[in-house]
Amino acid sequence: MSLPLSASRLVRYATCPRAYAWKYRYHYPEPGGGGRRQRLGILLHATLGRFWQDWLGRRGDRSLGHLERLWRQGGGELEKPEQTSGWHALESYYLQEVRRPEPPRPFASEGRLRHSLVLDRVDVQFESRYDLLLWGEPDRRGVAGIDLVEFKTARQVRSLSQLEADLQLSCYILGIGAQYGQALRTVSHYYLLSGEKLTFAVQPHHQRYALEKAQRLVANLLDGGDWEPKPGSHCRRCGYRSQCDLSNPRQLPPESAGYARPEQPLVLTLF
Numbered sequence: 001m002s003l004p005l006s007a008s009r010l011v012r013y014a015t016c017p018r019a020y021a022w023k024y025r026y027h028y029p030e031p032g033g034g035g036r037r038q039r040l041g042i043l044l045h046a047t048l049g050r051f052w053q054d055w056l057g058r059r060g061d062r063s064l065g066h067l068e069r070l071w072r073q074g075g076g077e078l079e080k081p082e083q084t085s086g087w088h089a090l091e092s093y094y095l096q097e098v099r100r101p102e103p104p105r106p107f108a109s110e111g112r113l114r115h116s117l118v119l120d121r122v123d124v125q126f127e128s129r130y131d132l133l134l135w136g137e138p139d140r141r142g143v144a145g146i147d148l149v150e151f152k153t154a155r156q157v158r159s160l161s162q163l164e165a166d167l168q169l170s171c172y173i174l175g176i177g178a179q180y181g182q183a184l185r186t187v188s189h190y191y192l193l194s195g196e197k198l199t200f201a202v203q204p205h206h207q208r209y210a211l212e213k214a215q216r217l218v219a220n221l222l223d224g225g226d227w228e229p230k231p232g233s234h235c236r237r238c239g240y241r242s243q244c245d246l247s248n249p250r251q252l253p254p255e256s257a258g259y260a261r262p263e264q265p266l267v268l269t270l271f
């Protein structure tokens, strides 16, 4: 057994250890958290996944017509307005990102990056998902890095906080380095329904950023964890705010409660 980690877990812990403990240590239901993915979003992701897998499989057809055929195969179960807006989103994406003077060079589509390492004698397993990996432009030494793309289907473009962006980049750097032996250059969020794109460039400090946060979390877990609440502007988006009584330091759910399913115990790796 080990401690599973992802960028979203690390963001939660770095933002507020109390919220982390409720969600990941005690699996306490988060009111209003998550939410169901829209059918349109699922089908857009599935269509683009098929399109890029076909491209990588060298089946030859990389045309807009092929993308439309794939959309019709899955999108037919949607209502007419969703079918139309879904196709417009895919067509705009194709014209903006695929039909370019220099065609994109895909490296991998729809996958998970996994790697593990030992921190403070605890086996920590990082996992990140990606939608698309592309070869980036070669640098001055002629070495090409990887550009990672995530497809978003939210209607509004949400700019990531610096913390989220830094941790996400850091986790992707570790995963791509461990799994493919490649260097990450950028991470882009492409908002399909608006056609907007946010791109984050890798900076030198990202290399160790997630490791530092993970080390702090592991130390907290090994100490027994005090899971102090850390109030701030992020509380507005926290699903636990209605239960969060900052005057009561012992408000974590008791382990005997029905909903309490404490995180798996940490396993120490002995040398």
Ligand code: SF4
Pocket: 015, 016, 018, 019, 229, 230, 231, 232, 234, 235, 238, 239, 240, 241, 244
């Ligand atoms: S409301 Fe704020 S302080 Fe309370 S758990 Fe959520 S993020 Fe932490």
